[in-house]
Amino acid sequence: MNDFVGQFLAKKDYKDIHVSRHLLPFEDHKFLKAADARVMVRGAGVYLWDEHGNKFLDGLSGLWCTALGYGRPELIAAAAAQMETLSYCSQYFNTTNPAIAELSAKLFDLLPSPFSRVLYTNSGSEANDLMIKLVRRFWQLAGKPGKRILIARHNGYHGATIASASLGGMKLMHELSGGMIDDVHHIDEPYRFGLRDAQDETAFGVHAARELEAKILELGADRVGAFVAEPFQGAGGVIFPPASYWPEIQRICTRYDVLLCADEVVGGFGRTGSWFAHEYFGFAPDMMTIAKGLTSGYVPMGGLVLTQRIADTLADCGGTFAHGLTYQGHPLAAAVALATLRLLDDGGIVDMVENDTGPYLQRCLREVLGGHVLVAEIHGAGAVAALQLAYGRHKDQRFSNENMVGLYCMRKALEHGLILRTTAARLIVAPALVATRAEIDELVGKLRLTLDDAARALKMM
Numbered sequence: 173m174n175d176f177v178g179q180f181l182a183k184k185d186y187k188d189i190h191v192s193r194h195l196l197p198f199e200d201h202k203f204l205k206a207a208d209a210r211v212m213v214r215g216a217g218v219y220l221w222d223e224h225g226n227k228f229l230d231g232l233s234g235l236w237c238t239a240l241g242y243g244r245p246e247l248i249a250a251a252a253a254q255m256e257t258l259s260y261c262s263q264y265f266n267t268t269n270p271a272i273a274e275l276s277a278k279l280f281d282l283l284p285s286p287f288s289r290v291l292y293t294n295s296g297s298e299a300n301d302l303m304i305k306l307v308r309r310f311w312q313l314a315g316k317p318g319k320r321i322l323i324a325r326h327n328g329y330h331g332a333t334i335a336s337a338s339l340g341g342m343k344l345m346h347e348l349s350g351g352m353i354d355d356v357h358h359i360d361e362p363y364r365f366g367l368r369d370a371q372d373e374t375a376f377g378v379h380a381a382r383e384l385e386a387k388i389l390e391l392g393a394d395r396v397g398a399f400v401a402e403p404f405q406g407a408g409g410v411i412f413p414p415a416s417y418w419p420e421i422q423r424i425c426t427r428y429d430v431l432l433c434a435d436e437v438v439g440g441f442g443r444t445g446s447w448f449a450h451e452y453f454g455f456a457p458d459m460m461t462i463a464k465g466l467t468s469g470y471v472p473m474g475g476l477v478l479t480q481r482i483a484d485t486l487a488d489c490g491g492t493f494a495h496g497l498t499y500q501g502h503p504l505a506a507a508v509a510l511a512t513l514r515l516l517d518d519g520g521i522v523d524m525v526e527n528d529t530g531p532y533l534q535r536c537l538r539e540v541l542g543g544h545v546l547v548a549e550i551h552g553a554g555a556v557a558a559l560q561l562a563y564g565r566h567k568d569q570r571f572s573n574e575n576m577v578g579l580y581c582m583r584k585a586l587e588h589g590l591i592l593r594t595t596a597a598r599l600i601v602a603p604a605l606v607a608t609r610a611e612i613d614e615l616v617g618k619l620r621l622t623l624d625d626a627a628r629a630l631k632m633m
Contacts, residue, residue: 186211186223197332215242218604218611220591231585231592231601231615236406236438236556237469239516241604246511247470254507263292263501271506278513279477282447286456288480289487292473292501296437296463297331299474300400303433303459304335304353305495307398310431310482313489319397321355323387323430328361329407330400330435330461339400342408357391359383361405362413365549365560366570377414385424398431398459399424403449406438409595410558410602412551418455431482433459437474438556441465442516442605445526445554452553458482465605468512473505516605525605530554532609536616537601545632546623555605559619561597563630571597577626584625590618599623 187209190196196204211223218241220228233239240247254271261269276290291306293299304322311319324330326341337345338352341361346352362380364373371379388396399421405411425432434457439449443465446452450460459482463474478486486493499505516522524530530553537557541547548562561577563569571577578594585592585599593600599622603615627633 217241217243218607226589228586228589228591229603229611229615229618231590231603231618233602233604234469235464236443236602237464237467239441239443239465239605240468240512240521241606244468244470244515246515247468247508250507250511251471251504254504258503261501261503262498264496268501269503269506271503271510272501275506275510275513278510278517282513282517283477284448284451284456286479286481287460287477289478289483291476291478291495292506293463293475293497294472294499294502294505295331295474296435296461297333297336297474298497299437299461299463299476300330300336300339300435301333302476302495303398303400303461304339304356306459306476306478306482306486307431307433309490310485311397313485316394318395321357321391321396322398322400323357323359323384323391323396324400325361325405326358327363327408327411328358328400328402328405328435330402331437357387359387361408361411362417363405363409363411364414365562366568373414374416377416378420380413381417381420381424384421385428388424388428388430393428393430396428396430398433400433400435402435402437403439403453403455404444404556407595409598410551410556410600412553412558413453415453418450418453422455431458433457433461435461437461437463438602441513442522442525443554443556443602445522445530447522465516466512467505467509470512471502471505471508472499473502473509521605525554529605529607529609529612533557533603533607533612533616536612537619540616540620541623544620544623544627546627546630555607556602557600558595559599559623561599561623561626563632577630580629581622581626585618585622587625588618588621590615590622592619592622 187206190209191204191206212220213223214221218230220230258269308320324339328341330336330339335353338356341358360383364376384399434450436448440462444452450457458479460477467473537550546561548560548567551558563571574596577597581599582594
């Protein structure tokens with residue numbers, strides 16, 4: 173076995189090791205070929221380079237996470253300094269360290285006032301897993317132990333652990349684990365495109381929200397503990413609900429005493445131009461999960477943030493808090509996260525996304541690509557957007573082979589030096605928050621080349 177690996181290491185042939193020694197995320201391994209693998213060797217700013225020197229504009233910020241781009245010297249310095257002083261410290265045994273204390277102080281300067289405490293994790297998946305546990309524990313302590321059910325949305329994504337994947341609404345992930353954890357239910361996503369009953373956008377948003385009310389009444393309000401959702405759906409296709417959706421969701425949760433939990437793993441830390449996506453959409457959650465942009469993807473870290481009502485109940489009434497992680501509040505992650513938040517805040521980057529580069533990206537996408545023969549609609553805000561592709565003269569007909577159309581576009585984009593993501597026939601971009609106007613122009617130009625290639629292949633131009 174070691175001889176096998178050694179042959180490839182000697183040649184620095186990382187592709188064969190990659191394909192033969194790893195189980196890779198969301199891939200059918202029967203179709204993987206080492207020759208098709210990409211080996212990325214360097215990153216700087218919004219760009220990546222592969223082993224052959226090919227340059228790519230990273231239009232997805234890694235996996236929505238490298239908010240400050242690659243090679244940021246402030247983050248590198250923060251990590252190195254922390255490694256030199258204190259490389260590890262747990263939060264067990266009532267222990268803390270300066271890095272985690274300073275991070276929490278900065279985080280709560282940025283969070284809306286109802287939030288009170290945070291539990292750090294290593295990822296968004298873990299944070300959403302923990303959310304399920306604490307929703308149920310809160311209601312136990314509040315004298316309503318029957319409120320165990322969590323409602324989420326079809327096509328929502330909340331992580332890849334058994335619990336967080338159960339919360340998510342993606343059937344393929346449920347099949348992998350042989351089913352879901354108990355007492356998790358789903359309602360439809362607020363995705364209007366292609367529906368034939370053509371409500372206007374406002375009416376559709378209210379109708380989609382009221383599916384939650386119907387589900388609560390079906391299951392029993394005394395049994396439903398929380399509604400969990402991303403403010404906009406990330407992996408599900410960057411689906412932005414109508415403006416009427418979230419106020420109605422908030423009203424329903426308040427009426428039936430159901431906790432409203434926001435998954436801000438993708439949307440948090442300036443992605444929409446607001447610090448948190450729930451602020452952009454105008455609602456107030458009881459719990460919020462964070463990760464990705466918290467450290468700009470440089471070091472793994474996530475968290476679950478609780479409002480005072482939840483936090484005080486758990487801290488004051490719950491006895492021993494029987495939960496903990498070895499790397500919870502890791503000082504290296506905390507140091508990098510603190511440096512990230514300072515750059516986003518004191519460096520004016522979130523403000524820039526809100527007032528300058530975010531509106532510029534949205535305007536360029538609509539002006540340059542809004543009239544393209546393949547583009548039916550464009551959704552987004554700040555530094556995130558999705559282009560819905562459609563077939564037909566009126567741009568209202570979905571492709572029968574949406575996944576193939578999306579994958580073709582993703583491959584063509586790579587040929588033009590652009591990394592993007594597709595969900596069915598939705599093209600998703602989420603460049604680093606530090607992307608300049610010139611880099612946004614480059615991104616939009618490469619997108620246009622990609623769409624033209626696809627349109628010619630489909631004989632639509």
